[in-house]
Amino acid sequence: MKAEIFSNKGMKVFCDTYLCRTPAQYFVGSPKGPLMLLMNLCQDCRDSILNTLIDQDRQGLSKRIEELEASDRINKEKKEHGGKEFPCKHCGEIYWSPRSLGAHVKMCPEKKKDGEV
Numbered sequence: 001m002k003a004e005i006f007s008n009k010g011m012k013v014f015c016d017t018y019l020c021r022t023p024a025q026y027f028v029g030s031p032k033g034p035l036m037l038l039m040n041l042c043q044d045c046r047d048s049i050l051n052t053l054i055d056q057d058r059q060g061l062s063k064r065i066e067e068l069e070a071s072d073r074i075n076k077e078k079k080e081h082g083g084k085e086f087p088c089k090h091c092g093e094i095y096w097s098p099r100s101l102g103a104h105v106k107m108c109p110e111k112k113k114d115g116e117v
């Protein structure tokens, strides 16, 4: 459910944010959802909540992009090397090209434990 923010049209309610007792000017919630899910917010808290929401979205977006890029890269490597597996001899993780394996081995946490730095 996507939360939206809208004016409470001058209702006499107070901000629901923890320890904030400012008269609320806004609701956050779904306009179609049950009223209980609405949160009252004053202007300050509205701004900080909006910033948080945008930050979360940004992180979610860049994570999704990273995942897409990683799976693209794996597919490309599988094609290049005929799907041959290149397992890390330290931790057993599978890579699909000697180059990716090499990049991993440099940072492999198990390798450090093995003392082969």
Ligand SMILES: [Zn+2]
Binding pocket: 015, 016, 017, 020, 021, 022, 041, 042, 043, 044, 045, 046
């Ligand atoms: Zn507030």
Ligand SMILES: [Zn+2]
Binding pocket: 088, 089, 090, 091, 092, 093, 104, 105, 108, 109, 110, 111
């Ligand atoms: Zn490894």
